[in-house]
Amino acid sequence: MDLVNHLTDRLLFAVPKKGRLYEKCVHILKESDIKFRRSDRLDIALCTNLPIALIFLPAADIPTFVGQGNCDLGITGVDQVREAGMDVHLPINLQFGNCKLQVQVPENGPYKKPEELIGKTIVSSFTNLTSQYFAKLEGTTVENMKTKISYVGGSVEASCALGVADGIVDLVESGETMRAAGLTDIATVLETSAYLIESKTTKSDPELIATIKSRIQGVMTAQKYVYCNYNAPREILDQVLPITPGRRAATISQIDDAGWVAVSAMIERAKKGRIMDDLKRKGAADIMVFEISNCRV
Numbered sequence: 001m002d003l004v005n006h007l008t009d010r011l012l013f014a015v016p017k018k019g020r021l022y023e024k025c026v027h028i029l030k031e032s033d034i035k036f037r038r039s040d041r042l043d044i045a046l047c048t049n050l051p052i053a054l055i056f057l058p059a060a061d062i063p064t065f066v067g068q069g070n071c072d073l074g075i076t077g078v079d080q081v082r083e084a085g086m087d088v089h090l091p092i093n094l095q096f097g098n099c100k101l102q103v104q105v106p107e108n109g110p111y112k113k114p115e116e117l118i119g120k121t122i123v124s125s126f127t128n129l130t131s132q133y134f135a136k137l138e139g140t141t142v143e144n145m146k147t148k149i150s151y152v153g154g155s156v157e158a159s160c161a162l163g164v165a166d167g168i169v170d171l172v173e174s175g176e177t178m179r180a181a182g183l184t185d186i187a188t189v190l191e192t193s194a195y196l197i198e199s200k201t202t203k204s205d206p207e208l209i210a211t212i213k214s215r216i217q218g219v220m221t222a223q224k225y226v227y228c229n230y231n232a233p234r235e236i237l238d239q240v241l242p243i244t245p246g247r248r249a250a251t252i253s254q255i256d257d258a259g260w261v262a263v264s265a266m267i268e269r270a271k272k273g274r275i276m277d278d279l280k281r282k283g284a285a286d287i288m289v290f291e292i293s294n295c296r297v
């Protein structure tokens, strides 16, 4: 099939083609019911149930494609958006790809503060953010700064041991890579996570864009909340409802047991253990928690 000729009427949605963000992006698309089949070695996939074409690109290139309006939507790290210096909307924080871009130096080396690296050589894949950070530290412009910033595309952590850098600026999540390379962090340049990004110049159907955003937001909400159901004597409602206020309000239903009601409400997944304990302590019974597979709120 001549894929390119099938793109003209479709919304173009850029997603990472590999790497740390790939699996989670595919999961979000699946949960949003954006159906597609990606053939081996093809970086374009037509959605089968919506007029969307997914364009698989390196995470670092996505801000440029979306920023220039070649693609309408994208998913990538906010670090990549800032590094590319692109002006895009960031409508949804997708809550994965959480890490920090940090200044790192050899653990047993002479540098303890980022100021001590002024005039030295720093290696990074994020040369723009690194330049801006050190220029600010020097109180000058990127053009006039003394610190030398060099680019490498991967395995940045090896640079100090190889003698090509005094310090590096690289992403840290668990810190394992950093520690394995004998490095320690001395400053944070930026905190990042993956975002849905949107072009400011898109000409695609606004209704379709709104639908995609609403579906992805629904997946995010379903991940954040669970559904809690319990029975309670009517006279303790004033004590249990503040524990489960719901997003808007809890649902209270009559049950076939005099003096008792059933209560249901969305609760935050991260707080479910404490909420169930508190309900039990106040006198609620039959407390159950259910997964929400998707929702619109």
Ligand SMILES: Nc1ncnc2c1ncn2[C@@H]1O[C@H](COP(=O)(O)OP(=O)(O)OP(=O)(O)O)[C@@H](O)[C@H]1O
Residues within 6 Å of the ligand: 016, 018, 019, 020, 021, 058, 059, 060, 076, 077, 078, 079, 080, 096, 097, 098, 099, 154, 171, 172, 173, 174, 192, 193, 194
């Ligand atoms: N260790 C990590 N933990 C969480 N998120 C990360 C981590 N490393 C990178 N990311 C996020 O994923 C984005 C892409 O990084 P990744 O290392 O996957 O780059 P890539 O060049 O696309 O893939 P690869 O490293 O396989 O070539 C980063 O810009 C960042 O937002």
Ligand SMILES: O=P(O)(O)OC[C@H]1O[C@H](OP(=O)(O)OP(=O)(O)O)[C@H](O)[C@@H]1O
Residues within 6 Å of the ligand: 019, 020, 154, 155, 156, 157, 170, 171, 172, 173, 174, 175, 176, 177, 178
């Ligand atoms: O703190 P950690 O949990 O160890 O994660 C940090 C590492 O993850 C990323 O690299 P990745 O493994 O994706 O490969 P890369 O070096 O080829 O980019 C990043 O560049 C770090 O090297």
